[in-house]
Amino acid sequence: MSSSNSSVAVAQAATARSPHESLEKMTVQSRNLHDEAQQYTPGGLSHNARYHSPYPIYMKRARGSRLWDVDGREYIDLWMAHYDAILGHAAPEILGPVRDALANGIHIGLAIEQEVVLARRVCEVVPCADRVRFCSSGTEATMYAVRMARAFTGRNTILKIAGGWHGANTDLMVDVFPPDYGVPEGRGLPPELTRATRSVTYNDIEDTARAMREAGGDLAAVILEPVMGAGGMIPAEKEYLQFLREETRKSGALLIFDEVITGFRIALGGAQEHHDILPDLTTLGKILGGGLPIGAICGRADVLDETSILRKVPKQERVIVGGGTYSCNPLSMAGGIATIDTLEAMEDELYPNLERRNQTLCEGIEKAFASQNIPVTLMAPASLHAVHFTREAGHPVRSMADVLEHTFPEKQIELADRLRVHGVFELHAGALSAAHSDDDIETLIAAYERCAEEMAEAGA
């Protein structure tokens, strides 16, 4: 690395060795807050994914594509509130309607007109949605979807993807965190869980067909994300989705797309619109709330209607979905309606623009690492991306098994740490928003170039 200024050169050398040392100098207030937080909250955090070394950076403000931390540092954000802020942070299109809703009360806890409007809008734009029910998080949505599938089919076995994250929902807490699969995900989970829920390898038709055969007439549903977020934005291949669609139909099981990340992102109607494949049920969250808490289960009328309060059946015949003090709260409904309306109005230019910028960014990232002889494989579905540090450049990454066998996940963490030093915030993957400009993309590529140089130097 060349620099005419010796003190800068020293700082750069230090950064190359340890991004944490540099971060610790720049984020003193965050360290203090995390020290204090640990007195009250185990580990100092209520959401585990928000932890990163050496301690979480505490944020104060977010606008557009930018974040500001408690020490006053500015970042270009790629985490974008768990990938939910597709219109940018605090988008005026959302803020206005949410403020208007606030003027009528924070939460009423009774039926409101806006829940009818949002339900209609979801049914209009999500291809599989004959009906929809709202809840307050994606975790609740996947919990209910699995329950509905078991109730509708009268069967018990659920197949999920190894490494797939659907929230901390007990039913799906099987083979989530790598590297060890086939063992309990932790203490406190029912021992019978791994009999009822089993995992298969993403994009592996043979492995999935075998598991489906084994489950036989007890298969209630297959649940998967059309882009696997936790694996590092790995897209499902169309043939795999088609195979699942055909085989679940043949076997009388339901196909559930967890579109909590991909809904309204891969296309307005989600990945199911993009691939033209209709699941029986879909779970939604994130973007749907416009930044406010939400979850939803939508899909076939005959499956959803079993959960109707108007259905007069004995208790044993009921399908309990509901509860949730904050379900359909006015602020989330207003955020959701404004989001869908805005995305629909901008659809023709927004999605192609997001994709174009993401491609430019990913090409820039690829070049940055290639020029330092660091092999990577980029995942870039629509406006999502992740850098996988593969053993050979461009080695395919199609499943968590590939991530474990062919990549160095710890380098992804190192990259995110280094990016923070250079004013870019991401955890293990990124998402662009309407607020990310072409200038932002250039600045981002320059930051990745710096990180690639440092990683090469640290490796050397």
Ligand SMILES: Cc1ncc(COP(=O)(O)O)c(C=O)c1O
């Ligand atoms: C694919 C997927 N499903 C479900 C969830 C859970 O959603 P929530 O965090 O809103 O409970 C997440 C959260 O990250 C997710 O990525």
